[in-house]
Amino acid sequence: AADPLITEVQDWASAFGDPVDATPYGMPIRFESHVVRRNVSWLTESPVSSINFTPIHALEGTITPQGCAFERHHSGAIEMSKQDYRLMINGLVDRPLVFTFEDLLRFPRASTTAFLECAANGGMEWAGAQLEGCQFTQGMIHNMEYVGVPLRVLLEEAGVQPEGKWIYAEGADASSNGRSMPLEKAMDDVIVAFFANGEALRKEHGYPVRLVVPGWEGNMWIKWLRRIGVYDQAVESREETSKYTDLMPDGRARKWTWVMDAKSVITAPSPQVPIRHGKGPLVITGLAWSGNGAISRVDVSTDGGKNWQTARLTGDSKPKALVRFHLDIDWDGEEMMLQSRAIDETGYVQPTKDALREIRGLNNVYHNNGIQTWWVKADGEVENVEVA
Amino acid sequence: EPLGLGRPALPGEVTAWDVSVLPDGTGLPEGSGDVLTGEEVFAEKCSSCHGEFAEGLDSWPVLAGGEGTLTDRRPVKTVGSYWPYLSTLFDYIHRSMPFGAAQTVSVDETYAITAFLLYSNGLVEDDYVLSKANFLEVELPNADGFYADDRPEAEYALFRGEPCMADCAAEVKVTKRAAELNVTPEDPDGRPAGSLPDLRTAAAETAAPEAPAAEVTAGDAAPASAEAPVEAPTAADPALIAAGESVFKKCSACHKVGEDAKNGVGPTLNGVVDGPAAHEEKFKYSKALLDKAEEGLVWDEAALGAFLENPKRYLKGTKMSFPGLKKEEDRTAIIAYLASLPK
Incomplete structure (x- = not known):
């Protein structure tokens, strides 16, 4: 029968749509309202010290819109104006300084596109398959284009003394979430950012100023950045000793595990994106990234x-940024066990979860970059499984 | 060449913001505290989450015990069993605790709490006094339990090299299924939350799926819906209630509301407005509040407003660690919100 959507004049083809002043700053159309950050309430005791997940299953390309990019707060997202913003640099420097937001705007700027991944991304999957959907299993990640001032430029303005080997960055929120990093990293590619994806940072991403630490774990990207201290040693704060350290089978723990190793995941099909169209042409797509450089290849x-x-890598593969991959197949309608593995420019091949467990044991919840398996059934439904 | 931007940080400003304490004692302020004082301060400021004995309530962090568990299937990582440096403990308490009222613990109180936690972990006796002078004498049991990231040596070599492309395994079997655990958040239809809609059904049938944690702002004033209480307070202002609901997020870590609410760190707050103080029978209120309740305190708008502005000033000895809502508009909004809840 003829399709009435074609043969009958629809309202939208006859009457007015919204005027230009209907939404001075727009939200996604209501049909996309399932594409939102989600939390898993049983994970944490309080939603102000918690995490939610990017709906990576529903996005394409590589840039994550700020409004659905995952959040992790240790004491809630605070509201700070540009007028109230201050950044202090002190410690082993020739000139301890205080900058206003306006001061920061007068320094030469740099831009970078980088992924931010939580060290715990996939942590719930370490002991076995647990959550249905890459939003929950790999969704502690986002990828944005940042603009700001290289931290190196600000440190040079203050004049780092020869004894200064480490910096310690802390936020203005109640948790302050301070993290130490070696001076070499601070002088390399770290940016004191105030724009993301072309607009001001959103509140939950650290408005007005956050640190961007390409390739390194997310909790080092201090939000509401208020102070950079220069020291001759690591501060060994709570978030780099009690937390974000990796307990090994012998009862000792790795610390300073900053780099996020190469990883990938198929975002569709996946448990939240079943195949509903039956056999025939099928687009398999996903994301890959590495904190050690650019992704050179993804196998499926x-x-x-x-x-x-x-x-196929679709678009440019940039170092320390998400890259999109596609594989177009003719699905025969039979069961599939879908996996992807990323290979980065250092030649590192994303390992299986079992290979990682063999080294790290079962108590090591951070830095799970193991291969994900999706079990696609003949009816197109998809389950999170592990295989051996 | 410096651009000459910014201005010198004044010594008082540096002191105010640079509170970092390093493993070698750098940054440690003058002061001292003993175990017994620490026990008292801990009971007042910390025990509502961490328990009277640092054992951790609900899923809040356990701070004591756990020795010898780091190789267990469920290791208990505490100050005594896991933390390498005492400086970390001092720094974190002084900087970030209590949760929701950071930077309200004095230097001497921080020494005292730190001493108490050493005692709770069996590392010092009950007459112990910790001070700047003896701080570096303390070595935590797991001080040698950490080593710098060795993935480049221990792992990378294993994972480099051209990977297998064909006939890499004889047989592939499913060994674990998330479906067996069934802990994924779900949409109303039972599918994993956030599943993409079926594009072959009419849009009307899938319209407006429920979005979680939608931002509620005063501007969103939803029209009074079926969920509004039957006995709406006079002139209930939906915009004010919505604003109050937003402010309440600050409280929701400890206080639950609504039909299924249970006591947590704080009591449930259904029916609190215009009700008698200490209304929740099963909650262990502070002695200070129980005394007030005995005297007949009723949480009318004035009393609740005064309490919320500065809890510790209004009620010395309250267990509520929240520092208060300084803006009157926030207090008015939250009271309107609480009043709008079903009793």
């Missing part, structure tokens, strides 16, 4: 790792 398996084919 449809049979749980027995056989692999190389996927």
Whole structure:
């Protein structure tokens, strides 16, 4: 029968739509209202010290809109104006300084596109498959284009003394969430950012100023940045001793595990994106990234790792940023065990979860960059599983 | 060459913001505190989450015990069993605790709480006094339990090299299924939360799925819906209630409201407005509040407003660690919100 959506004149084809002043700053159309950050309430005791997840299953390309980019706060997202903003640099410097927001705007700027991944991304999956959907299993990640001032420029303005080997960055919120990093990293590619994806940082991402630490774990990207201290040693704050350290099978722990290793995940099909169209042409797509450089290749398996084919990287592969991959197949309607594995420019190949567990044991919840398996059923439904 | 931007940080400003204490004692302020004082301060400021004995309530952090568990399947990581440096403990308490009222613990109180936690972990006797002078004498049991990231040596070599492309495994079997745990948040139809809608059903049938944690702002004043209480307070202002609900997020870490609310760190707050103080029978209120309740305190708008402005000033000895709502508009909004809840 003829499609009435075509044969009958629809309202939108006859009457007015919204005027230009209907939404001075727009939200997504209501049909996309399922594309939102979600939390898992049983994970934490309080929503002000908690995490939510980017709906990566519903996004394409590589840039994460700020409004649905995952949040992690240790004491809630605070509201700070540009007028009230101050940044202090002190410690082992020739000139301890205080900058206003306006001061920061007068320094030469730099831009970078970088992924931010929580060290605990995939942590709930360490002991076994647990949550249905890459939003929950790999969604503690986002990728934005930042503009700000290189931290190096601000440190040079203050004049780092020869004994200064470490910096310690802390936020203005009640948690302050301070993290130490070696001076070499601070002088390399770290940015004191105030724009993301072309607009001001959103409140939950640290408005008005946050640190951008490309390739390194998310909790080092201090939000509401208020102070950079220069020291001759690491501060060894709570978030770099009690938390964000990696307990190994011998009862000792790795510390300073800053880099996020190469990783990938198929975002569709996935448990939140079942195949509803039946057999025939199927687009398999996903994301890959590495804190050690650019992704050079992504392989996809449809049979749980027995056989692999190389996927297409769609768009530029930039160091320490998300890259999108696609594999277009003719699905025969049979079960599949979908996996992806990323290879970065250092030659590192994303390992299986079992290979990581063999080294790190079962108590090591951070830095799970193991291969994800999606079990696609003949009816198109998708489950999170592990295979061996 | 410096651009000459910014201005010198004044010594008083540096002191105010640079509160970092480093493992070698750098930054440690003058002061001291003993175990017994620490026990009292801990009971007042910390025990509502961490328990009277630092054992941790609900899922809040356990601070004592756990020795010898780091190789167990469920290790208990505490100050005594896991933390490498005492400086971290001092720094964190002084900087970030209590949760929701950071930077309200004095230097001497911080020494005292730190001493108490050493005692709770069996590391000092009950007559112990911690001070700047003896701080570096304390070595925590797990001080040698950490080493710098060795993934480049321990792992990277194993994972480099051209990977297998064909016939890499004989057989592939499912070994674990998330479905067996069934802990994923779900949409009303039972699918994993956030599943993409079926594009072959009419848009009307899938319209407006519920979005979680939608931002509620005063501007969003939803028209009074079926959920509004039957006995709405006179002239209930939906915009004010919505604003109050937003402010209440600050409280929701400790206080639950609504039909299924249970006592947590704080009591449930259904029916608190215009009700008698200490109304929740099963909650262990502070002695200070129980005394006031005995005297007949009723949480009318004036009393609740005064309490919320500065809890500790209004009620010395309250267990509520929240520092208060300094803006009158926030207090008015939150009281309107609480009053709008079903009893």
